[in-house]
Structures are given as structure tokens and as C-alpha cells.
Amino acid sequence: MAKEQLMDYQKALETYEVVIGLEVHVELNTNTKMFCGCANVFGDEPNTNVCPNCLGFPGAMPAVNGKAIENSIKIGLALDCEIAATGRFARKNYFYPDLAKNFQTSQYDEPIAFEGKIDIEGPSGKVFTVDIERAHMEEDAGKLTHVGGSTGRIQGAEYSLVDFNRAGVPLVEIVTKPIYGAGDEAPELAAAYVRSIREIVKNLGVSDARMERGNVRCDANVSIRPKGQEKLGTRTETKNVNSLRSIEKAVKYEIQRQAHLLSQGTAIIQETRHWHEDRGATSSGRPKSDADDYRYFPEPDLVPIQPSKEWIEQLRATLPEKPAIRRKRLQELWGFSELEFRDVVNSDLLDEIDDTVKAGATPQAARKWWTGEIARIANSEDKEISEMPITPKQVAEIAGLIDSGKLTDRLAREVLTGVLAGEGDPAEIVSKRGLEVVSDDGALLEAIDKVLAEQPDVLEKIREGKLQAAGAVIGAVMKAMGGSADAARVRELVIQRASGE
Ligand SMILES: [Zn+2]
Numbered sequence: 001m002a003k004e005q006l007m008d009y010q011k012a013l014e015t016y017e018v019v020i021g022l023e024v025h026v027e028l029n030t031n032t033k034m035f036c037g038c039a040n041v042f043g044d045e046p047n048t049n050v051c052p053n054c055l056g057f058p059g060a061m062p063a064v065n066g067k068a069i070e071n072s073i074k075i076g077l078a079l080d081c082e083i084a085a086t087g088r089f090a091r092k093n094y095f096y097p098d099l100a101k102n103f104q105t106s107q108y109d110e111p112i113a114f115e116g117k118i119d120i121e122g123p124s125g126k127v128f129t130v131d132i133e134r135a136h137m138e139e140d141a142g143k144l145t146h147v148g149g150s151t152g153r154i155q156g157a158e159y160s161l162v163d164f165n166r167a168g169v170p171l172v173e174i175v176t177k178p179i180y181g182a183g184d185e186a187p188e189l190a191a192a193y194v195r196s197i198r199e200i201v202k203n204l205g206v207s208d209a210r211m212e213r214g215n216v217r218c219d220a221n222v223s224i225r226p227k228g229q230e231k232l233g234t235r236t237e238t239k240n241v242n243s244l245r246s247i248e249k250a251v252k253y254e255i256q257r258q259a260h261l262l263s264q265g266t267a268i269i270q271e272t273r274h275w276h277e278d279r280g281a282t283s284s285g286r287p288k289s290d291a292d293d294y295r296y297f298p299e300p301d302l303v304p305i306q307p308s309k310e311w312i313e314q315l316r317a318t319l320p321e322k323p324a325i326r327r328k329r330l331q332e333l334w335g336f337s338e339l340e341f342r343d344v345v346n347s348d349l350l351d352e353i354d355d356t357v358k359a360g361a362t363p364q365a366a367r368k369w370w371t372g373e374i375a376r377i378a379n380s381e382d383k384e385i386s387e388m389p390i391t392p393k394q395v396a397e398i399a400g401l402i403d404s405g406k407l408t409d410r411l412a413r414e415v416l417t418g419v420l421a422g423e424g425d426p427a428e429i430v431s432k433r434g435l436e437v438v439s440d441d442g443a444l445l446e447a448i449d450k451v452l453a454e455q456p457d458v459l460e461k462i463r464e465g466k467l468q469a470a471g472a473v474i475g476a477v478m479k480a481m482g483g484s485a486d487a488a489r490v491r492e493l494v495i496q497r498a499s500g501e
Contacts (some may be wrong), residue, residue: 004257004260006253007259009255009256012259012260013255016259018223019179019180019225020186020256021175021176021178022175022179024217024218025216026171026201026209027208027216028040029172031067032079033167033168034168035063036051036053040169040170047164053168056099056100063107065170069112071207072113072137072171076112076116078200078322079117079118079200080117080132082113084114086306087112087163088109088299088302090299091103091295092105092106092108098144100164100167101141103309106138106139107137107138115131116131116234117129118197120189120192121338121345122192123352126380128179128189130177130193136173137170139168140167140168140170141166142163142165143162143166145162145163151278151313164197169477176193176211186251186252186255190218191244194243197216199323199350201291203326203329205309209280209465210385211242211243211386212386217242219237219243220241221235224260233262235267235268236268236272238275271287271288272285272288316484325343327350334357334367344367345448347370347375348386351377352392353370355391356370356397358395359395360396366401367401369395369398370385373416374416390420392420397427405431406436408485415430415433437484444480444481447481448477448490451477452473452494465478474490
């Protein structure tokens with residue numbers, strides 16, 4: 001496929017105003033599915049958690065999962081939405097092989113939650129209020145696996161397999177109103193918004209919120225219009241972008257692509273687009289009209305939901321603190337500077353560091369490991385930090401081993417490598433790899449004596465009080481001990497030895 005032409009990003013922003021809109025699907029972590037009693041579990045053998053209902057057998061009768069309603073209301077409340085006094089489900093009719101019923105049970109004109117808002121901090125610290133249009137309940141479709149091609153996509157595949165375990169898993173779709181005025185921060189703002197939604201549903205405990213498993217998925221709408229023009233430009237919708245980094249890149253790409261087309265006098269086609277992480281580009285999907293003809297009609301097999309005011313207030317009382325308030329509290333608690341804290345938030349490490357501190361590490365040590373060595377390795381392997389196979393507890397353990405003098409920084413980095421390689425917990429790796437700091441003075445003195453014997457002139461200098469000369473000896477001893485010695489202790493011993501004690 002020929003690479004599409006892009007306009008320089010800064011130039012595009014000088015000429016055009018960017019308008020974005022975001023649709024986020026959140027998979028709820030209820031024990032059972034939305035309309036049947038099948039287990040809602042990720043990773044089970046394909047087609048083992050299915051029944052006549054989620055397979056769309058004729059005559060099967062659905063029943064609403066009460067817990068899913070409760071969780072949806074909580075999400076609505078956390079987004080400052082109104083909760084509908086009454087809400088109906090609707091059938092959204094379409095055919096696709098991952099949808100055995102040939103319709104998706106969703107909500108159409110009566111969503112459970114509507115008219116909300118959330119404050120999102122952009123990369124420069126500027127706060128944007130994002131208006132929420134609606135949050136509605138629906139069910140997920142099954143999962144297709146395309147086999148035989150090189151990309152895992154349907155194009156080029158020899159055949160496809162379908163797993164209906166995911167069919168009927170409860171979803172909440174959160175839709176924003178158009179977001180204006182983000183300017184050059186639009187790509188980062190889109191990612192920051194999804195990060196906040198993820199944080200909210202995770203803290204509510206209503207979703208596992210793991211993007212790499214598709215628990216949180218984002219469709220990004222992007223349009224641009226010449227500055228000063230009232231009329232909105234034609235928008236594109238980039239579907240199912242599954243990481244924060246990709247959201248940022250996809251929005252930026254669409255801005256540049258559309259700007260190039262408009263500057264050439266070419267109209268933008270209203271369509272869905274797909275994001276390709278491998279080549280950092282979007283490609284054309286299917287044309288999309290404003291009102292897709294899904295022939296929505298009220299679901300006749302389900303009664304309307306009518307949550308009582310008392311119940312809604314009870315649920316409101318259980319809400320955790322809002323992300324913006326939580327951030328303020330954590331920044332004060334941890335004593336991080338503005339810059340340090342923003343770095344943590346923008347690196348998407350707030351939860352990791354919070355959990356690491358809760359597991360016993362100091363905030364500074366937790367920050368140092370996550371934003372330093374672990375981020376560096378993730379980056380070099382082109383992975384999200386959340387994908388790295390290390391837990392906050394393990395990081396806290398490594399930090400603890402340094403504090404207790406059992407590991408030097410260098411040894412600790414080696415232990416980290418071991419954890420990431422799946423060799424076990426830090427303590428196991430220390431013993432397996434023999435990484436503990438040599439705290440046996442006898443072994444250190446033996447090495448020191450050997451080095452001093454080889455460098456009699458240095459010994460003389462130290463004796464004359466030129467302590468900086470000890471540096472060379474310390475370096476040689478550290479090298480002889482394979483880095484597993486505590487440099488401060490070696491220094492003490494060298495000086496003791498030289499002064500003849
Ligand atoms: Zn089922």
C-alpha cells in the first residue's frame with residue numbers, strides 16, 4: 001500500500017483547528033455475562049463458556065445481569081452523569097460471523113447515563129473539561145482469529161476461527177461530545193482521557209481495565225476545519241485503538257493526513273479507519289454515514305430498567321475519589337515535584353507506583369525504578385510498561401534489598417533482569433544467581449591486600465593522607481569482586497588497612 005502523504009504537524013496546526021471525539025468501550029468484570037449465566041472469564045478454552053442464549057439459539061430468553069447494571073450506574077456517576085430513571089435495551093441489527101444472534105443487544109435512545117463531564121489534564125498541565133454525551137450498556141461480540149496470514153488480519157488469511165466466550169460479555173460504551181480547542185495537545189489529550197477512564201473503572205473495581213486484553217478499547221474521531229470556519233469538517237473514526245501510545249499516534253496521524261488532503265483540495269471521506277501499529281499509519285475501513293441503518297428497535301424480551309433514586313444514592317456514596325483529587329493527594333503524600341509527578345502521570349505509572357509504595361517501598365525508590373530502569377527496558381523492547389512481567393510487589397522487594405544493604409544498585413539491576421526473564425521473585429534470583437553483596441570482611445580484606453601489594457605507591461600516598469588515591473584501589477577491588485561488594489565498606493577497609501590497623 002502506498003504510504004499516504006502527511007502535512008508537517010506544526011504547519012497543520014497553524015492552518016486548521018482540530019476537533020476530536022472519543023468512544024471508549026469498557027468490558028465489565030462481572031462473574032457472568034450480560035444476559036445469561038455463562039462465566040465471564042478471559043483466556044478459557046474457546047467456546048467453553050457458551051449457552052443457547054449467547055449463541056443466539058431460537059427461543060432462548062435473555063435476563064439482565066443486575067451486577068452489570070450496578071457497575072454501569074457507578075461508571076455513570078463517576079463521570080458526573082445523570083442516571084436515567086428508566087432505560088430500555090434495543091436490538092442493533094447487523095450480520096457478522098462473531099455475532100451469532102445477528103443483532104447486538106445495546107441501548108439506543110435511552111442510555112443508562114448521560115450528560116456528564118470529566119476534567120483531564122493535558123501534557124502542559126492545562127485542564128480541559130471533557131463533556132460526556134452518554135454511557136450505555138451493551139454486550140460484546142465473539143472473537144475472530146484469522147489464521148494463515150502474516151499480520152493476523154483478515155486480509156491474506158486462509159481461514160478464520162470464532163470463539164464465542166466473549167459473546168455477551170457486558171460492555172459500557174462511553175461517548176464524549178466533540179472536544180474543541182485542544183490544539184497541538186489533542187493527541188496527548190485523547191490518550192490522557194482514555195487513561196483517566198481506565199483509572200476510574202479500575203478504581204471502581206468494575207473492570208480489569210487491561211488494554212492489552214481489550215478490556216478498554218478506544219475509537220477516535222478526528223476532524224479538522226480551516227481556522228475561523230464555523231462548519232465542522234468531515235470526521236473519520238479510527239477503530240479499536242488498543243494502547244495509549246497508539247491513540248496518541250493515531251490522532252496525530254489523522255490530523256496530518258487530513259491536513260494534507262484538504263490543502264490539496266481533496267475532500268475527506270467519512271469512514272472508519274484502522275490503526276496499524278507496525279507502520280504507524282491508519283488505513284481506510286468502511287464508509288460510515290451519520291445514522292447507520294442498524295434498524296434499531298426496542299428489545300422485546302427484556303423489561304425496561306428502572307433504578308430507584310435510593311439505590312442510585314447508595315451507589316453514589318460508595319464512589320472512590322476522582323482521579324484529579326487522587327492525583328493531588330498522592331503528589332502531596334509522596335512529596336514529588338510538579339515535574340516528577342507529571343512525568344509519572346504521563347508515563348502512565350501512577351497505579352504502579354502507588355502499589356509499589358503500598359508494598360513497602362519509599363515513593364522516590366518506586367519512582368526511580370518504574371520511570372528509570374523498567375521504562376528504559378520496556379522502551380528498548382518497544383513494549384508498554386504495563387506489559388512488563390514484573391509486579392509492584394517485586395519492585396518493592398528489590399528496593400528493600402538495596403535498603404537493607406543486601407544488594408548494590410548494579411546487582412539490583414541484574415535481579416530486575418532476572419525477574420523480567422521469569423526466573424522468579426527477587427529473593428530467589430539473588431540466591432540462584434549468587435548476587436548478594438559480599439558482606440564478609442575477610443573476603444574483602446583478602447582482595448584489598450592483594451591489590452595493595454600490587455600498588456605499593458598508592459599505599460604510600462594513602463598513608464600520607466592523600467585519600468583520593470584510594471579510589472584506584474576501591475575500583476580494582478570492586479572489579480575483583482565482580483561488582484558484588486559495597487563500595488562504601490571497601491573504602492573504609494582500604495583506609496583502615498593502609499593506616500595499618
Ligand atoms: Zn451464555
